[in-house]
Amino acid sequence: MNLVIRSVSKTYGNGVRALDDVSLTIPPGMYGLLGPNGAGKSTLMRTVATLQEPDTGTIRFGDIDVLGEPRRAREVLGYLPQDFGLHPRVSAEAMLMHFAALEGIAGRSARREVVESLLRQTNLWDVRRSKLGTFSGGMRQRFGVAVALLGDPRLLIVDEPTAGLDPAERVRFLNLLSALGERSVVLLSTHIVEDVSELCTRMAIIHEGRILLETEPPQAIEALAGRIWRRTVTAGELERLEAEHRVISTRLLAGRTIAHVHADGAPGPNFEAVRPDLKDVYFSAMTGASA
Ligand code: ADP
Numbered sequence: 001m002n003l004v005i006r007s008v009s010k011t012y013g014n015g016v017r018a019l020d021d022v023s024l025t026i027p028p029g030m031y032g033l034l035g036p037n038g039a040g041k042s043t044l045m046r047t048v049a050t051l052q053e054p055d056t057g058t059i060r061f062g063d064i065d066v067l068g069e070p071r072r073a074r075e076v077l078g079y080l081p082q083d084f085g086l087h088p089r090v091s092a093e094a095m096l097m098h099f100a101a102l103e104g105i106a107g108r109s110a111r112r113e114v115v116e117s118l119l120r121q122t123n124l125w126d127v128r129r130s131k132l133g134t135f136s137g138g139m140r141q142r143f144g145v146a147v148a149l150l151g152d153p154r155l156l157i158v159d160e161p162t163a164g165l166d167p168a169e170r171v172r173f174l175n176l177l178s179a180l181g182e183r184s185v186v187l188l189s190t191h192i193v194e195d196v197s198e199l200c201t202r203m204a205i206i207h208e209g210r211i212l213l214e215t216e217p218p219q220a221i222e223a224l225a226g227r228i229w230r231r232t233v234t235a236g237e238l239e240r241l242e243a244e245h246r247v248i249s250t251r252l253l254a255g256r257t258i259a260h261v262h263a264d265g266a267p268g269p270n271f272e273a274v275r276p277d278l279k280d281v282y283f284s285a286m287t288g289a290s291a
Contacts, residue, residue, distance in 0.1 A: 001028065001061065001062035001154060001185070002025055002026060002061075002062070003024075003025075003048070003060075003061050003185050003187065004024075004025050004058075004059070004060045004061075005022060005023055005024045005025075005044075005048070005057070005059050006023050006059070006060075007021050007022070007057045008021075008022045008023070008044070008047065008054045008056070008058075008059065009021055009022070009055050009056045009057060009209075010043055010047065010052075010054045010055055010209075011055060017208075017209050018040045018043040018209050019040050019047070019054060019209045020040075021210070022040075022044060022206075022209070022210070023211070024204055024214060026185055026187060026202070027185070027202065028181075028184060028185050029181050029185070029186070029201045030178060030186045030199050030201055030202075031185065031187050031188065031202050031203065031204075032189075032190060032195065032199065032200035032202070032203040032204075033188065033189040033190070033206060034189075034190060034193065034195075034204070034205050034206070034282060035205060035207055036207065037191060038208075039191075039206045039207050039208065040206055040208070040209040041159065041160070041189035041190075042082060043209075044189075044206070045079075045157050046081075046159075047059070048066065048155075048157055048187065049077060049157050050067075050070035050073050050074055050077075051079075053067065054067070061076065061077075061185075062154075064076065075151065076151075076154045076155055077153050077154075077155040077156070077157060078148035078149055078151060078155070078156045079156075079157045079159075080141075080144045080145055080147075080148045080156070080158040080161060081144075081159055082159045082160045082163075086132040086140065086143070087132060088132055088133025089131055089132075089133060090131065091128065091129050091130060092119065092124055092127060092128050092130065092132060092143055092146075093119065093128040093129060095143075096119065096143075096146060096147065096150070097111055097112070099147055099150055100114055103151055105150075114150070118146040118150065119146065121146070121176070122142040122143065122146045122176060123172065123176070124142055124143060124146065137164050137165050137166070137169060138166070138168075138169025138170070138172060138173055139169075141162075141169075142172070142173060142176060144161075145158075145161075145173075145176060145177070145180075149180070153184060155184060155185045155187070156180060156184055156185070156187070157187050158187070158188045159189050160189055160190055160191070161173060161177075161190075162174070162190060162192055162195050163191075163192075174195065174198060174199050177199065178199055181199075181201075188200065193279045193282050196278060197217055197277070197278040200217065201216065201217075202214075202216055202217075203215060203216070203217055205281075205285045205286070207285075207286055212286070213281070215281075217278050217281070220278070220281040221276050221277060221280075221281055224262075224276035224281060224284060226264075226273070227262055227264060227276070228248075228260055228262060228273070228275075228280045228284075229260070229261045229262075229267055229271040229272065229273060229274060230259065230261070230271065230272050230274045231258070231259055231261070231268075231270050232257065232258050232259075233257050233258075233259050234257070235257070238250065238257060238259060241259055241261070244267075245261045245263060246261060246262045246263065246287060247259050247260070247287075248261065248262045248283040248284050248286075248287045249280070249283040260283065262280075262284050262287070
């Protein structure tokens, strides 16, 4: 079952055009929506989650008209927002039992069963009696996923879930999402290229409300082969390089600046060919070089 977004646009009251004619077809599996802060990711995620309406456009999930039948859509979707409040003095288990009742899971023993399975799946079983206020960032995010999974969603929307997680928590969290991607559509928004390269089978790059590229990561990387070059530069050289070439990014390595340049052939004698990665794809798209 695909999520099909067609010509969705949204301009806020202050005149910001957060989404500009966005069309995407999102198949089952992990799908990454990658873009910098302010690109329009949260606006799109909230719109798909039926929490706000676009000015124009349509969204379908299988045979559900998401914008026209928001109640039906809510029955099959789970949403993990960027920020969510948790009751600090309630245990994870008690809170989930409460949400399970709100979700309409009838009978205490049925609720217990569902809650136990979710706590195990999100690796929170051992801390189920701990108060939510004592949870680390990663534990909070995994608890958020447990809540989002309560209704057994076929469409899971996760907005910037790895921001603020330490590396070990991030890996644990991404592994959890990856397991979920095996049976549903998981739409993940992020500004972290590694989230997408490690996890997603398909992706889109969004910038200023527009989709710059929709692709499969290996395909996009392959399309850049032979077109990324690198050189170590000083601050003074960088300015000249930027004037003469399409510099897509600069990275610091052991205190030295390394510039990546997009060009069809070697830009000069001191350049070294680079085997491109998804960061090069991202920065090429963001600086307008065709990927
Ligand atoms: P992202 O999630 O990629 O950071 P957002 O969808 O949050 O992007 O924001 C896209 C643009 O819309 C930004 O310029 C942001 O300032 C603006 N924006 C977001 N929400 C609102 C709102 N409720 N009212 C006005 N402008 C908003």
